[in-house]
Amino acid sequence: MSIDDEQAVEDDNADYVTFDMAGERYAFPMNRVQEIIRMPAVVKVPLGPPSLEGLANLRGRVLPVVSLRMCCDMPAAEHDETTRVIVVDGGVPLGFVVDRVASVISIDPAAMESADAVQSTVNSDVLIGVIKLDGGAMTSVLDVDRLVGSQFDRLGGKSDGRDTGAAARIAAEPDDEGDSDDTLELVSFAVEGQEYALPIDQVQEIVQAPESVSHVPNAGSRVLGVIDLRGRLLPVVSMRRVFGLPITPLEPKNRIVVVSLDGGVVGVVMDTVREVLRVPHQLVAPLPNFVAGDGRKSEVESVCRLEEGKRLVSVLSVNRMFDSPEVRNELAEHQNREETPDMAEDQRGADDGRGDEELFVVFRLDEEEYAVDVDAVQEIIRVPEALIRVPKSYDFVEGLVNLRGTVLPVVDLRTRLGLERGERDERQRIVVLIIGGVRTGFIVDSVAEVARVGRHVLEPAPELSAEQARVVSRVANLPDQKRMLLLVQVDQLLAAEQARQLEEVVAEDDLVPA
Structure with a gap:
């Protein structure tokens, strides 16, 4: 030390x-x-x-x-x-x-x-x-x-702008005594290539921007509309419009920073969220008076000098950002409009689009629930009484079956995912997928349902290992149902070499149709 x-x-x-x-x-x-x-x-x-x-x-x-x-x-x-x-x-x-x-x-x-x-x-x-x-x-x-x-x-x-890092610090209740007097904690983000930051105690959480925002009739220029945030409508403001910059279409990298204001909560669309900074106070200087007095720049209350002055981060004030009567009136009008029939109808119309939901086949392995995109599933069949063993193959390959005259390689998904192999029973099924051009069956403990899942509950899975990050790419978090679905990336279940070997086995096998 x-x-x-x-x-x-x-x-x-x-x-x-x-x-x-x-x-x-x-x-x-x-x-x-x-x-x-x-x-x-x-x-x-x-x-x-x-x-x-x-x-x-x-x-x-x-x-x-x-x-x-x-x-x-x-x-x-x-x-x-x-x-x-x-x-x-x-x-x-x-x-x-x-x-x-x-x-x-x-x-x-x-x-x-x-x-x-x-x-x-x-x-x-x-x-x-x-x-x-x-x-x-x-x-x-x-x-x-x-x-x-x-x-x-x-x-x-990881510090690639995903919301998990910054939102984690916001989930807990603020502890004033826990903050050091010598350090300023900030959430940094980018707008039009410029780096800004907000004090972490002014940020409630950070969420990924949806594909679209429901338009609010007669809203002002800064209010983009509303989104559903865990059952409540959140007004969304464009930071680009606050800064007088041109609006760009929402992209997956965009994040919505949820901040508290007097009288409500507002989401602010940022180009990207970068990281959480802990900056010593000696590296933070107030904005010079002659700059602060220049209209919109007054929203910047201080500047952090990082990396020996090569990196400057402008610290914004939430109160100054929304201090203008125009913005306050727009947000107040939204709050009054939130429960009106027109607004409800507009919100329902936005939810009718196919992009608001994804369809998954849900199955179980070792008491946990997994899911794959329904479009990737060819069919679901029972496990036959006997499979033809394949010598010198991967340990997770159970064998081959005759599926209506076609040779189908079968993989034990428990073994592929590093779980203990289970005993065969009547509930098990083979989920048939196409991977690398090869139709492959995966044995699962049971198939539960075909579920519609709203996009707003889908989030990237924590990247806990390289292989896990490839195979289990997302999580559907359903707290109301006390469920969490692990979403499997089908094309990552078999590496290219493994898929080729299965293809060779199928091509060489002369299994006779039953």
Whole structure:
């Protein structure tokens, strides 16, 4: 640990959340902890890292939950009434399962000793230091960033504008005492290539922009319309129009930043959301008076000088952005119009389009629900009593069947996804898909339904490993139904080489039609 690191520990981390694992006491810096919850129900994700316990639904958001014991190479333990999940800020929301949460403590900086002198069963790379308490007791302080990075390189390293990272920090209730007096936390975004930021305490959440926004009749120029946000109508304003820039069509990279105003909540469309910044106050300067007085530029209240001045980020004020009577009147008119029949009819008309829903075939594997696009499914058949075995093939290939005179290779989807192979029973089905030009059957535990899922509940799956990110690409989060569907990317179930080998097996086999 460098001198600068030690100084940062002393300056920023006076408060700690302490917890127990395997009979020893550990701690996280309080300013990295969002909240503490009981062990939730989790959806197990195939092809993830060994420490992953699954995905949980945290107030409508997907939360990866991992075993801190496994992250620290400790033996696993059964969960009980004292088990807790500490939700931390590690670039994305992440929950660490611990045996028991002890307390929140405040310490004198002199009680912190550098990690260099620590001898522990835990890898020293994940230690910040040790707190020496009265009576000789010691508490090891763990490094959140290194814990996340050691297990989830893809998860912790992503900063490509996806909403998961920034929204994670917003999900928890704000803790005024948790913010350091020396650091300003910001959500940065881009508009027309220029980087701006909003203080994180002014942002409620960040969501992906839909393909279209429902138009509000007679709305002003800045209000694009409304979207459905988990059952409530959210007025949407264009930041480009606030800045007097030309409007561009909504794209997948666009994000809507949801901010609080006096009298309501507003979504602001940004070109992209970049990252969450922690900027020392000495690098933040107020906007010069002669610039601030120039009309629209008054929305910028300060400027951050990053990377030795090579990167300038303009910090906006939500109140100044919407301070004009014109914008306030537009938003007020929307609130009054929200429940009128015309508005309801307009919203219903927007929901009738095919683009608002996707159709999936839902099936089960090992008690979890998966789904594939209905257009990718050729048919669904029963598993025959016997399959023709294929020698020297992949371990997940169950064999071949005769499907109306055509040779069909069959894959055990449990084995392909790294799950335990199950016993054959009457509920199992073969879902027939076309992958790489080869019609392939996949054995699943059961087929549940064909489900219509609104696009607004679809979100990218947390990228917990390279293979998982390819195969399980999205999640349909359905908190009202207490369900979470793992959406499988069909064309990633077999690599090109695997698909070619199956094609060769089919071509060489002289299976006689039954």
